[in-house]
Amino acid sequence: MAKQQIDAPGEGQRLLRRSAQRVRRRIERRPRLLIYLAIFGPGVITASAGNDAGGIATFASVGADHGYQLLWVLIPLTFSLGIVQEMCARMGAVTGKGLADLIRERFGVRWTALVMLALLVANGGVTVSEFVGIAAAMELFGIARYISVPIAAIAIWWLIVKGSYQRVERVFLAMSLVFLGYVVAAFLAHPAWTTVARELVHPHFELAPAYLFTFVAVIGTTISPYMQVFIQSSVVEKGVRPEIYRLTRIDVWVGTIFAILIVFFIVISTAATLHVRGEHVDSA
Structure with missing residues (x-):
């Protein structure tokens, strides 16, 4: 079990490289415009x-x-x-x-964690501002923010998770x-x-x-x-x-x-x- 856990990251990298190689081969076979x-x-x-x-x-x-x-x-x-x-x-x-x-x-990991935490906080603020913008835009058409914001949130969630x-x-x-x-x-x-x-x-x-x-x-x-x-x-x-x-x-x-x-x-x-x-x- 321990050996499998150690090999898991390396296996993941190999799978990622294989996937990228398949994409590259498909791209190479296409005309320049399609590339x-x-x-x-x-x-x-x-x-x-x-x-x-x-x-x-x-x-x-x-x-x-x-x-x-x-x-x-x-x-x-x-x-x-x-x-x-x-x-x-x-x-x-x-x-x-x-x-x-x-x-x-x-x-190293510590600096990466700090950067990712700062990015998470910044993205949270950006996300809030986006929903504020959605609410303001929909109110121009007479749609209450209590309706537009939940609908937009569900649509975005579906697109990201299911798409x-x-x-x-x-x-x-x-x-x-x-x-x-x-x-x-x-x-x-x-x-x-x-x-x-x-x-x-x-x-x-x-x-x-x-x-x-x-x-x-x-x-x-x-x-x-x-x-x-x-x-x-x-x-x-x-x-x-x-x-x-x-x-x-x-x-x-x-x-x-x-x-x-x-x-x-x-x-x-x-x-x-x-x-x-x-x-x-x-x-x-």
Whole structure:
């Protein structure tokens, strides 16, 4: 019995490697376009995760409170997000291990437990904010939060517990298309595009506490720890290896640019409508 317990972790690793090898063989037999479609998803999903209820509220308040003044932040933020995402995706492709596994191997179990505990607490806060966003959104349609939140919780539980990884990924990708509504809203708001272009390339920085708080909030809600854990695990799950990693890099940067463009249009939408009227954003 003791020997079986000792061999169990090694057997699990062997089964994981065999599963990844089968995925790789299936991918290699496909045309290049199908190969990209097979590994497409983690980059777009992970980058779009920053545009959740809390993120939308943050970006909307940026436009409502500061107008177009913080648009310039999106340019360096694009490179920062893309580089961080690609680093994690690259580690997953090269090592075949998730971020938590690499932390454990490099720093030990105690530091890994501390990191995972911090991640659990942060994810708990994010989960609460998501349900707050669901409640606020459904109340716009006259649906009470006491009805919408339990239904949403059950639907999410069913999707995660009963659904496969591929199904969850497809649902997340489909939900990412909802963000295109902000693109339409931005054009319907008829912003001053010359001002938008000027503020986008002309950095404007202040030392006022409100400005600094918003500046940090934009960075924090765009680059979150759980996003890095997810993208590296997804790359490992798909069996991506270094030989085809360039396609994953494309996925990462496509997702990054898509997510930042959505942030761009959210800020424009609220700047052109709420900021000019002196109104503020209290929720997503």
